[in-house]
Amino acid sequence: MNRELVQEYYGEILQSSADLKTSACCDGGGVPTAYRPLLAKLHPDVIAKYYGCGVAVPTALSGASVLDLGSGSGRDSYMISQLVGADGRVVGVDMTDAQLATATEHLDWHMERFGYAEPNVRFLKGYIETLGELPLEPGSFDVIVSNCVINLSVDKPAVLKGAHDLLKEGGELYFADVYCDRRLPDDVRKDPLLYGECLGGALYWGDFLEMAKRAGFRDPRLVASRPLDVEDAAMAEKLGSARFYSATYRLFKLPQLEASCEDYGQAVIYRGGVPEEPDVFVLDDHHAIERGKVFPVCGNTWHMLKETRFAPVFEFIGDFSNHYGLFEGCGSGIPFSSGGVSAGGDEPGCC
Ligand SMILES: C[S@@+](CC[C@H](N)C(=O)[O-])C[C@H]1O[C@@H](n2cnc3c(N)ncnc32)[C@H](O)[C@@H]1O
Known part of the structure; x- marks a missing residue:
């Protein structure tokens, strides 16, 4: 599948989240209670062109530098702008001109509304597979977020590797995306509508976990998940019995992590x-x-x-001086085996 198709889908075909045909790229704006006041301060145009699938905003962001991969109209970037404060910074990256135009058009409006003398947000045009080509310092971000974007990427391992390079040690990639309970057949993967709707490019969870580990994120942690509805009958027929989930993962850049959870008391x-x-x-x-x-x-x-x-x-x-064997209780990281919880305690709703 090519990038032009995705650009056309998000830049021209979709005018607002109401045009989406499934709940994959639209979580209905369900955000944790703590974040609702942040959302209330955003421009209606930015909200209308929100196509995320989950909560991609972690907590404890005061003063942080945050990169938003596939920032779209800027909804999450502007929410995070309020959380990082005047001492933090947010960089949004997207490849689609129309989405970037919506985000940048309202930059001054948001900065004034948030009470910032200097903007703490900027948007860059670029591809998330080649983050190293952008004017971004390696090892300079505390947190990288992304909301319903990586499934659309033509080279997902490159995205994870690029994110790993840009994170500080101890930083994390915290992102919501769409996953499938199996590897999808070629005719589904190559269907333009299914791809644009964030289903055709969805990774089988097992492949994702392996890919994340290979990129250096040794212990992926599942934060929240929810099953997705495909209400369109023709699309549902093409998908057969494959099941899709939106899931939020957090991947820490910590080279000291072990391959499994070990008990040191x-x-x-x-x-x-x-x-x-x-x-x-x-x-x-x-x-x-x-x-x-x-x-x-x-x-x-x-x-x-x-x-x-x-x-x-x-x-x-405690410390690491004594080992008591394997630690049970950290979960499998698989969306399909767990109800999941949302940070903040609220279940995201569907549109
Ligand atoms: C489903 S939308 C989500 C947008 C935004 N994160 C949100 O929550 O509203 C996907 C976005 O990712 C962008 N995108 C997809 N693939 C990309 C890539 N390879 N490089 C940069 N941006 C990409 C699209 O242009 C689009 O704005």
Whole structure:
């Protein structure tokens, strides 16, 4: 499938999320309660051309530098602009002129509304497969987000590798995308409408997990997932019994992570302090960590909390001096086997 087709779909064929034929590239704007005031401050044109499939906005972003891959009309970039504050920065990258035009047209409007003297957001035209060609410093981003974009990419391993290169150590790729419970046959993969609707290019989850590990993200963590509806009868017939899910993963750039979750008898205590999660810190669908409670963790989870921006809000108990075998309880990372939880506790709705 080629990029021109995707550009045409998102730049010309779709005028708003109402034109989409499935719930794959539209989560109906379901955002966690904590983020609703941020959404209320966005320009209606930016909201109308939102084609995301999940929540791709992690917590604890104050002061962070964030890159948004396939930023589209800028909805997530402008939400994150409010979270990172005047000391943070957001860069959105997209290849489609019409989407970039909507995002940039309203830049000054948003900066004024957010009360920033200097813009903390900029948008660049470019391909997410060749991030190294853009004026972006390797190892300079705390967080990379993306919402329903990587499934559309012609070279997904290159996207993951490029993201890994641009992240600081301890940074994370936090992104929502569409996955399938099987490898799709060629006629489905090559169908322009299914591809544009974020189904034809969806990865089989097993291939995605393998690809993420090969790009250097050793322990992918599933944050939330939901099944997708294909209501269009003709499309559903072409897809047969394949099942699709929208899933949000977080992939930490931490070279010290092990291939499996190992038990060193460690634990953490959430002290509180993440504004969006005063009582319960959600790392992933198997780690909802209540404030003040001793919470046993594997060595990898320990690193994900200790060597990242989350360290100041945790107490750490134990070390790596004794090993007690395999740690059960971190989940398989497979959307199809778990209900998932959304950061902030709200289930995204469908359009
Ligand atoms: C489904 S839309 C999602 C847009 C945005 N993330 C949102 O949530 O509204 C996909 C976007 O990714 C962009 N895109 C797809 N493939 C791309 C690529 N290879 N390089 C850059 N942008 C790409 C498209 O132009 C489009 O704006």
